[in-house]
Amino acid sequence: SSARIWETVQEALAAEGFRSYAVGTRGAGGTDHTPDAADYAPSNYAVDLMAVVDALGVGRFVLVGHSLGTLTAGYIARDHRERLLGLVQVAGPHPDRTGPRQAAAATPSGTTPVGAGYRPTSSEDEYAHWESQHLGLSEETRAQLRRDIDNNPEQRRTGQAAPWPGIEGVSASLDIPTLVLLGDADDVVPPSEPLRYFLEIPVAVRHLAVFHGVGHYPNAQVPKATAKTLRRFIRAQVGESV
Numbered sequence: 001s002s003a004r005i006w007e008t009v010q011e012a013l014a015a016e017g018f019r020s021y022a023v024g025t026r027g028a029g030g031t032d033h034t035p036d037a038a039d040y041a042p043s044n045y046a047v048d049l050m051a052v053v054d055a056l057g058v059g060r061f062v063l064v065g066h067s068l069g070t071l072t073a074g075y076i077a078r079d080h081r082e083r084l085l086g087l088v089q090v091a092g093p094h095p096d097r098t099g100p101r102q103a104a105a106a107t108p109s110g111t112t113p114v115g116a117g118y119r120p121t122s123s124e125d126e127y128a129h130w131e132s133q134h135l136g137l138s139e140e141t142r143a144q145l146r147r148d149i150d151n152n153p154e155q156r157r158t159g160q161a162a163p164w165p166g167i168e169g170v171s172a173s174l175d176i177p178t179l180v181l182l183g184d185a186d187d188v189v190p191p192s193e194p195l196r197y198f199l200e201i202p203v204a205v206r207h208l209a210v211f212h213g214v215g216h217y218p219n220a221q222v223p224k225a226t227a228k229t230l231r232r233f234i235r236a237q238v239g240e241s242v
Helices: 003-015 042-056 070-077 126-130 139-152 154-157 192-200 223-238
Strands: 060-067 085-089 178-183 206-211
Touching: 003 223, 042 070, 042 206, 060 070, 060 223, 070 085, 070 206, 085 223, 178 192, 178 223, 206 223
Parallel strands: 060 085, 085 178, 178 206
Antiparallel strands: none
16 A cells, blocks of 8 residues: 555544654655565565654654554564554554465455455456545545555565564564554455454553454544544553654
Protein backbone atom coordinates (compact mmCIF):
# COMPACT_ATOMS: atom_id res chain seq x y z
CA SER A 1 0.00 0.00 0.00
CA SER A 2 1.43 3.39 0.92
CA ALA A 3 1.50 5.88 3.78
CA ARG A 4 -1.69 7.48 2.43
CA ILE A 5 -3.76 4.71 4.04
CA TRP A 6 -3.26 6.41 7.44
CA GLU A 7 -4.59 9.83 6.41
CA THR A 8 -7.94 9.77 8.22
CA VAL A 9 -6.46 8.08 11.30
CA GLN A 10 -3.78 10.75 11.49
CA GLU A 11 -6.34 13.54 11.20
CA ALA A 12 -8.29 12.04 14.12
CA LEU A 13 -5.12 11.61 16.20
CA ALA A 14 -4.01 15.17 15.53
CA ALA A 15 -7.40 16.48 16.66
CA GLU A 16 -6.65 14.92 20.08
CA GLY A 17 -3.12 16.31 20.30
CA PHE A 18 -1.18 13.29 19.09
CA ARG A 19 1.78 13.74 16.76
CA SER A 20 2.18 10.93 14.22
CA TYR A 21 4.25 10.10 11.17
CA ALA A 22 3.20 7.71 8.40
CA VAL A 23 6.19 6.43 6.47
CA GLY A 24 6.05 4.84 3.03
CA THR A 25 8.48 1.95 2.71
CA ARG A 26 10.83 1.76 -0.22
CA GLY A 27 9.07 1.22 -3.53
CA ALA A 28 5.67 2.33 -2.19
CA GLY A 29 3.81 5.50 -3.06
CA GLY A 30 6.32 6.71 -5.63
CA THR A 31 9.37 6.33 -3.38
CA ASP A 32 12.72 5.39 -4.87
CA HIS A 33 13.18 1.74 -5.71
CA THR A 34 15.88 -0.62 -6.92
CA PRO A 35 15.68 -3.64 -9.24
CA ASP A 36 16.94 -6.16 -6.64
CA ALA A 37 14.05 -8.00 -4.97
CA ALA A 38 16.20 -8.73 -1.90
CA ASP A 39 16.22 -5.01 -1.10
CA TYR A 40 12.53 -5.21 -0.21
CA ALA A 41 12.80 -7.57 2.75
CA PRO A 42 10.97 -6.23 5.83
CA SER A 43 14.30 -6.28 7.68
CA ASN A 44 15.52 -3.63 5.23
CA TYR A 45 12.32 -1.65 5.68
CA ALA A 46 13.12 -1.60 9.40
CA VAL A 47 16.54 -0.11 8.73
CA ASP A 48 14.94 2.54 6.52
CA LEU A 49 12.31 3.37 9.12
CA MET A 50 14.81 3.83 11.93
CA ALA A 51 16.83 6.14 9.68
CA VAL A 52 13.69 8.23 9.14
CA VAL A 53 12.92 8.31 12.87
CA ASP A 54 16.46 9.43 13.63
CA ALA A 55 16.36 12.09 10.91
CA LEU A 56 13.12 13.43 12.44
CA GLY A 57 14.78 13.64 15.84
CA VAL A 58 12.26 11.30 17.47
CA GLY A 59 13.57 9.58 20.58
CA ARG A 60 11.10 7.06 22.01
CA PHE A 61 7.78 6.38 20.34
CA VAL A 62 4.81 4.08 19.96
CA LEU A 63 5.26 2.01 16.80
CA VAL A 64 2.22 0.99 14.75
CA GLY A 65 2.55 -1.61 12.02
CA HIS A 66 -0.16 -2.66 9.59
CA SER A 67 -0.17 -5.93 7.66
CA LEU A 68 3.36 -6.41 6.29
CA GLY A 69 4.34 -3.45 8.46
CA THR A 70 3.89 -5.66 11.52
CA LEU A 71 6.93 -7.62 10.34
CA THR A 72 8.94 -4.42 9.94
CA ALA A 73 7.83 -3.55 13.46
CA GLY A 74 8.98 -6.98 14.62
CA TYR A 75 12.54 -6.30 13.48
CA ILE A 76 12.50 -2.92 15.22
CA ALA A 77 11.16 -4.49 18.41
CA ARG A 78 13.97 -7.03 18.22
CA ASP A 79 16.80 -4.58 17.51
CA HIS A 80 15.64 -1.28 19.06
CA ARG A 81 13.47 -2.26 22.02
CA GLU A 82 14.82 0.64 24.08
CA ARG A 83 13.26 3.11 21.63
CA LEU A 84 9.72 1.77 21.95
CA LEU A 85 7.14 3.06 24.41
CA GLY A 86 4.54 0.68 23.03
CA LEU A 87 3.73 -1.48 20.02
CA VAL A 88 0.56 -1.85 17.95
CA GLN A 89 0.28 -4.67 15.42
CA VAL A 90 -2.67 -4.38 13.00
CA ALA A 91 -3.85 -7.33 10.86
CA GLY A 92 -0.39 -8.82 10.54
CA PRO A 93 0.69 -12.25 9.29
CA HIS A 94 2.38 -14.51 11.79
CA PRO A 95 6.18 -14.06 11.59
CA ASP A 96 6.91 -17.78 11.27
CA ARG A 97 4.90 -18.20 8.08
CA THR A 98 7.12 -20.16 5.68
CA GLY A 99 5.02 -20.06 2.54
CA PRO A 100 1.98 -18.44 0.92
CA ARG A 101 -0.89 -17.45 3.16
CA GLN A 102 -3.88 -19.69 3.63
CA ALA A 103 -6.76 -19.27 1.20
CA ALA A 104 -8.78 -16.16 1.88
CA ALA A 105 -12.24 -16.52 3.32
CA ALA A 106 -14.97 -16.97 0.73
CA THR A 107 -17.41 -14.13 0.14
CA PRO A 108 -21.17 -14.65 0.64
CA SER A 109 -21.50 -15.41 -3.07
CA GLY A 110 -19.02 -18.25 -2.66
CA THR A 111 -16.23 -16.63 -4.65
CA THR A 112 -12.84 -15.65 -3.30
CA PRO A 113 -11.74 -12.26 -4.66
CA VAL A 114 -8.16 -11.91 -5.83
CA GLY A 115 -6.43 -8.55 -5.65
CA ALA A 116 -8.08 -7.36 -2.43
CA GLY A 117 -4.60 -6.85 -1.07
CA TYR A 118 -1.55 -5.33 -2.66
CA ARG A 119 -1.55 -6.66 -6.21
CA PRO A 120 -2.74 -4.58 -9.16
CA THR A 121 -6.47 -4.88 -9.75
CA SER A 122 -7.55 -6.78 -12.84
CA SER A 123 -11.34 -6.39 -12.79
CA GLU A 124 -14.08 -4.04 -11.66
CA ASP A 125 -15.24 -6.60 -9.10
CA GLU A 126 -11.80 -6.78 -7.51
CA TYR A 127 -11.57 -3.01 -7.30
CA ALA A 128 -15.06 -2.76 -5.79
CA HIS A 129 -14.12 -5.33 -3.16
CA TRP A 130 -10.96 -3.42 -2.28
CA GLU A 131 -12.75 -0.06 -2.32
CA SER A 132 -15.42 -1.31 0.10
CA GLN A 133 -12.68 -1.64 2.74
CA HIS A 134 -11.34 1.88 2.14
CA LEU A 135 -14.45 4.05 2.35
CA GLY A 136 -13.11 5.82 5.43
CA LEU A 137 -10.67 7.65 3.17
CA SER A 138 -11.63 10.57 0.97
CA GLU A 139 -12.39 9.71 -2.65
CA GLU A 140 -9.26 11.56 -3.78
CA THR A 141 -7.00 9.79 -1.29
CA ARG A 142 -8.55 6.43 -2.09
CA ALA A 143 -7.91 6.90 -5.80
CA GLN A 144 -4.30 7.93 -5.21
CA LEU A 145 -3.74 5.02 -2.82
CA ARG A 146 -4.96 2.59 -5.45
CA ARG A 147 -2.58 4.14 -8.00
CA ASP A 148 0.23 3.73 -5.49
CA ILE A 149 -0.55 0.04 -5.16
CA ASP A 150 -0.87 -0.51 -8.89
CA ASN A 151 2.48 1.23 -9.44
CA ASN A 152 4.43 -0.71 -6.83
CA PRO A 153 7.41 -2.43 -8.47
CA GLU A 154 7.03 -6.18 -8.92
CA GLN A 155 10.34 -6.68 -7.09
CA ARG A 156 8.71 -5.25 -3.96
CA ARG A 157 5.85 -7.74 -4.01
CA THR A 158 8.22 -10.68 -4.36
CA GLY A 159 11.06 -9.43 -2.16
CA GLN A 160 8.92 -8.84 0.91
CA ALA A 161 7.31 -12.29 0.84
CA ALA A 162 7.86 -15.00 3.48
CA PRO A 163 10.00 -16.30 5.06
CA TRP A 164 10.93 -13.55 7.49
CA PRO A 165 13.86 -14.96 9.46
CA GLY A 166 14.93 -13.75 12.86
CA ILE A 167 11.65 -12.49 14.35
CA GLU A 168 9.84 -15.76 15.02
CA GLY A 169 10.28 -15.47 18.79
CA VAL A 170 10.00 -11.71 19.26
CA SER A 171 6.37 -11.83 20.38
CA ALA A 172 7.18 -14.06 23.37
CA SER A 173 9.94 -11.72 24.54
CA LEU A 174 7.99 -8.45 24.39
CA ASP A 175 8.10 -6.44 27.60
CA ILE A 176 6.35 -3.27 26.41
CA PRO A 177 2.58 -2.65 26.15
CA THR A 178 1.50 -4.36 22.92
CA LEU A 179 -1.87 -4.11 21.21
CA VAL A 180 -2.96 -6.55 18.52
CA LEU A 181 -5.80 -5.11 16.41
CA LEU A 182 -7.66 -6.92 13.65
CA GLY A 183 -10.95 -7.25 11.81
CA ASP A 184 -12.77 -10.56 12.03
CA ALA A 185 -13.75 -10.35 8.34
CA ASP A 186 -10.14 -10.10 7.09
CA ASP A 187 -9.80 -11.98 3.79
CA VAL A 188 -6.18 -11.01 3.15
CA VAL A 189 -4.54 -12.26 6.36
CA PRO A 190 -6.58 -14.95 8.16
CA PRO A 191 -7.54 -13.66 11.64
CA SER A 192 -6.00 -16.81 13.11
CA GLU A 193 -2.53 -15.43 12.35
CA PRO A 194 -2.65 -12.19 14.40
CA LEU A 195 -4.59 -14.05 17.10
CA ARG A 196 -1.83 -16.66 17.35
CA TYR A 197 0.70 -13.82 17.60
CA PHE A 198 -1.37 -12.25 20.39
CA LEU A 199 -1.42 -15.47 22.40
CA GLU A 200 2.39 -15.64 22.30
CA ILE A 201 2.79 -12.20 23.91
CA PRO A 202 3.30 -12.26 27.69
CA VAL A 203 -0.05 -11.81 29.44
CA ALA A 204 1.17 -8.83 31.46
CA VAL A 205 1.70 -6.65 28.39
CA ARG A 206 -0.74 -7.94 25.77
CA HIS A 207 -3.96 -6.26 24.66
CA LEU A 208 -6.46 -7.18 21.95
CA ALA A 209 -9.02 -5.30 19.87
CA VAL A 210 -11.22 -7.08 17.31
CA PHE A 211 -13.52 -5.10 15.00
CA HIS A 212 -16.56 -7.12 13.99
CA GLY A 213 -17.37 -7.14 10.28
CA VAL A 214 -14.18 -5.27 9.38
CA GLY A 215 -11.68 -6.54 6.84
CA HIS A 216 -7.93 -6.21 6.42
CA TYR A 217 -7.82 -2.41 6.48
CA PRO A 218 -9.30 -1.03 9.71
CA ASN A 219 -7.22 2.12 9.21
CA ALA A 220 -9.13 2.77 5.98
CA GLN A 221 -12.48 1.09 6.63
CA VAL A 222 -13.12 2.34 10.19
CA PRO A 223 -10.35 4.92 10.69
CA LYS A 224 -12.09 6.90 13.42
CA ALA A 225 -12.67 3.77 15.50
CA THR A 226 -9.06 2.77 14.84
CA ALA A 227 -7.79 6.16 16.00
CA LYS A 228 -9.98 5.97 19.11
CA THR A 229 -8.58 2.54 19.94
CA LEU A 230 -5.02 3.79 19.49
CA ARG A 231 -5.64 6.82 21.71
CA ARG A 232 -7.24 4.72 24.43
CA PHE A 233 -4.39 2.20 24.37
CA ILE A 234 -1.67 4.86 24.48
CA ARG A 235 -3.27 6.88 27.24
CA ALA A 236 -4.01 3.84 29.39
CA GLN A 237 -0.85 1.82 28.82
CA VAL A 238 1.85 4.31 27.84
CA GLY A 239 0.52 7.17 29.93
CA GLU A 240 1.35 10.04 27.61
CA SER A 241 0.50 11.59 24.26
CA VAL A 242 3.23 11.06 21.68
